[in-house]
Amino acid sequence: MSAFEQRTKRLFLFIVFGIAWGCAALALAVPQTPVLYLAIFAAASPLFAAYTLHLSNYTDSFFTHVFLSGKPNVWWIVAVFVPLFFCFVLLSSFMLIAPALMTNPFIWLLVFLAALLQEIGWRGFFLKEFTRLPFWQSSLIVGAIIACWHIPVILVFFQGSDWHVLLLAAYFLLASAPLSFLTATSKSSIAAALMQTGLFMVFWLSVPYLQAVIVVFALLLMLNGLVMLANAVYPSLYRNAFVVK
Numbered sequence: 001m002s003a004f005e006q007r008t009k010r011l012f013l014f015i016v017f018g019i020a021w022g023c024a025a026l027a028l029a030v031p032q033t034p035v036l037y038l039a040i041f042a043a044a045s046p047l048f049a050a051y052t053l054h055l056s057n058y059t060d061s062f063f064t065h066v067f068l069s070g071k072p073n074v075w076w077i078v079a080v081f082v083p084l085f086f087c088f089v090l091l092s093s094f095m096l097i098a099p100a101l102m103t104n105p106f107i108w109l110l111v112f113l114a115a116l117l118q119e120i121g122w123r124g125f126f127l128k129e130f131t132r133l134p135f136w137q138s139s140l141i142v143g144a145i146i147a148c149w150h151i152p153v154i155l156v157f158f159q160g161s162d163w164h165v166l167l168l169a170a171y172f173l174l175a176s177a178p179l180s181f182l183t184a185t186s187k188s189s190i191a192a193a194l195m196q197t198g199l200f201m202v203f204w205l206s207v208p209y210l211q212a213v214i215v216v217f218a219l220l221l222m223l224n225g226l227v228m229l230a231n232a233v234y235p236s237l238y239r240n241a242f243v244v245k
Helices: 003-029 035-057 074-093 105-122 126-130 135-157 162-186 189-206 210-233
Strands: none
Touching (some): 003 135, 035 135, 162 189
């Protein structure tokens, strides 16, 4: 692996963790600071890091590089269908009460925008720096890093408990490979953000109910199995998409 690739990875992580964890530290040190603005800065840190490093390292269009210039395709339908299927299974199995916030369209928009900002940085840009590694290894590494990045964000900005942190870490690990594969096959960070939004909202719905969380994780494991099969049959779908120009 070249020193250039290593430097790009280190700088990306330095910027992303520095901004997000710095915002969390500021929120703790100065309680009167508007938490919403700090949370927005933290959520935007992957996009900021990706754009900054792209300007200094690459000559192609930023929108093309991070998969924002592609047209909708059949994989966008998959991105919407999978969370809907998860929701159908959950609601068919349990009597779940949705939090009031989940019925607010503005919250859905915020979750989607946060997911898009993160997908552009993490899987649109950062994942490409692992193009030399096999699909599963690169996906799990990125998923583990994303889980670590979220820990202070969840604890500080959303007052999550240790239990919530563990559940979210498991969620990000299990969702990583499907989202990586979707990004590659759809060539769109928007499609990945759509799936991330739907999966996260289903996960949020299940959190108060342990059995429902187990079902969501079981469904994510099944989805990983389908991704494993698809990647084994068509390995070029992933490999050819993440070619750094």
